Amino acid sequence: MLDISKLERRWLKYKIKRSVPYIFLITTGIIFSVTIMWLYSDNHQPKKSVTASKTLPITIKAAVLPGDTHSENTMLLEPSMQFMQSIEIPAEVIPSSTSLKKSIATSPRPAVPSPPVSTVQTPKVPIPLSKSTQPIIKGKLTSIKRDDATFDIHELEERFKNNSNPNLGLYIARYHYDHANYSEAYNYALKTNALNTTLDESWLIFAKSLVKLGKTDQAKKTLQLYISNSNSESAKNFLDTLNKESSK
Amino acid sequence: MEHLLFSKPRDLFIDIVNPKDYVQIDSVSHMYQSLKTSVQKPLKMILLYGRPGTGKSMLLHKLHHDLSKDQKVFMIDIPIIDENDFLRVLAHKIYSYASRESLTLTRFLELSAAVNFSIIPIVLLDEAQLYSADVMEKIRLISDARALKFVITLHKTDNEDIIAKEHFQTRIWESIELQNASYEELKIYIQKKLLKSNCFDVANMVNDKNIKLITKLTKGNYREANKLMFALFSLYAWYEEHHPSKIKYNTLNTKWIEMAAIHTGLIRA
Known part of the structure; x- marks a missing residue:
């Protein structure tokens, strides 16, 4: 004869016993997740304050x-x-x-x-x-x-007028060259070269702008002049490239 | 008052070995056919072994039921431990020789030589691991003399690998190992058993999830499955009588399956 009420009690006990590991795992998982999140947010807190x-x-x-x-x-x-x-x-x-x-x-x-x-x-x-x-x-x-x-690039240009920083001039020249404003790039590279004659990139932008403006010969002359003073490898390479192209 | 719906399926799973309750499952059917084929061969002993609850006894009873129509078959399902009793009972059942005195092996072999059978009689021994070594030795000598053919069943347990015993190893025989039921086999077994007795409503309640749980709980042991199903349908019968509203007729209640498992000891709670 089955004792149903006793069986139901035993079943309930069994289910609770069986659920314990899962409850433990879930709880551990939640605690772990919360800890990780807390540590993560804690680590990022100082950055926020710096921004603020x-x-x-x-x-x-x-x-x-x-x-x-x-x-x-x-x-x-x-x-x-x-x-x-x-x-x-x-x-x-x-x-x-x-x-x-x-x-x-x-x-x-x-x-x-x-x-x-x-x-x-x-x-x-x-x-x-x-x-x-x-x-x-x-x-x-x-x-x-x-x-x-x-x-505003113009603001930079204004500032360049004020402080005549050759590096800022180089930046503006590069900016104009990249935006295909070759005459502006030429102007700023020229001004930069005048301020600092040792900036390779400025000379290159200057020469490249001349090439883009159709003044390849002038670019070559400028490069030759610069190479004679600085012995720049990048200038030499560019000059060689120009010479090869013109000889084709 | 007994309820028709669940009392009938409950009684189907009473754990008794009856050849009429034999449920044909592919793997078991294959085993049975190979057993029948082996019996026809001139083998002296045939071993049927497997873990408890794999259906050895049922196969032996089924074999007895089927073979007894055509030849002399004697089944000893309860082991006769005493050596003299064993020979005396065999002589009486097979050769119709009744004697109150103890029977020696020599006398037994004389009797068998005196009685001429067209087909060698078969003796089916269930639970052969319970026989003593002396009795097993006599069985070996009788089978060697081709007086009788023996089909024996053995438990294969983790603790004792009885098959390794010398008297089983030295004889020429055929051995058939029975395995526990798989999920599919247990499903077929339960549903066929219910359908065979026209319990269609209850058979429809048994779904795959239920079978998976039952297989998990019983580990594919037919005897345990029978016990579990009996306890389960007893629970259903009780609820039908006391709380019929709690019964869902579209599936077997998982909770009740687990309760039945607790009742039968499959779950410790």
Whole structure:
């Protein structure tokens, strides 16, 4: 004869006993997850405070460049003009041309259609960050929108007029060259060369701009002059390329 | 008052070995056919072995039931432990020789020589692991003399590999191993058993999930499955009588299967 009530009690006991390991595992899992989340958020907290205190040393400005056919899929990072504007460094504390050259050379180029770039360099010198320069991530695309109101090459040009920084001049020349403003690139490269005669890239931009403007002979002469003074390999290579092309 | 719906399926699973309850399953059927074929061969001993609850006894009973129509077959399902009793019972059942005195092996072989059978009589021994070594030795000598043919069943257990015993190894015979039922086999077994007795409503309640649980609980042991199903349908009969609203007629209740398993000792709770 079956004792149903006793059987039901035993069954309940069995179910509870059987559920214990699962309950333990779930509880452990929840505790573990919560701990991980807490630690994760804790590790990221100081960064937020840094942002809030506007002490991030560099502003990398995201720009969807005009005429960029890959704008939907490509993310380009570009230094914020506001950031550049905010640099109020006296001429005497400007770093040496070599170190600044390195700095500019490693910074993302503005208009070169290149594979997606997401490298944000760690700044060496803390510079205040304005809220308007924060990248805006929108939708599923990882595109960072540039605040057009704050970016203006003309502002940089104005600043170049004021401080005559050769590295800034090189930057502007490169910017114009990349945007196919070859006459402007020529002008700024010329001014930069006048300020610092040792900047290889400036001379190259100068010569390349001349080539683009149809003044290949003048470009060759300029390069030869520069090579005679600096013995630059990159200038030699470019000159060889020009000579080969003209001999064809 | 007995309820018709669940009392009948409950009684189907009472753990008794009846050849009429034999359920034909592919693998078991194959085993049975090979056993029948082996019996026709001039083998002295045939061994049927397997873990408890794999259907050895049922096959032996089925064989007895089928062979007894055509030839002399004697089945000893309860082992006769005493050596003298064993020979005396055999002599009485096969040669119709009744004697109150103890019977020697020599006398037994004389009797067998005196009685001429067209087909050698078959003796079916269930639970042969319970026989003593002396009795087994006599069985070996009788079969060597071709006085009788023996079909024996043995338990194969983890603790004692009885097949390895010398008196089983030295004889020429055919051995058939029975395996525990798989999920598919247990499903066919339960459903065929229910359908055979026209329990269609209950057969429809048994779904794959139920069978998986039953297979898991019984580990494919037919005897345990019978016990579990008996306890389960006893529970159903009780609920039908006391709380009929609790019965769902589209599936077997998992909780009740587990309760039946607790009752039969398959689950320790």
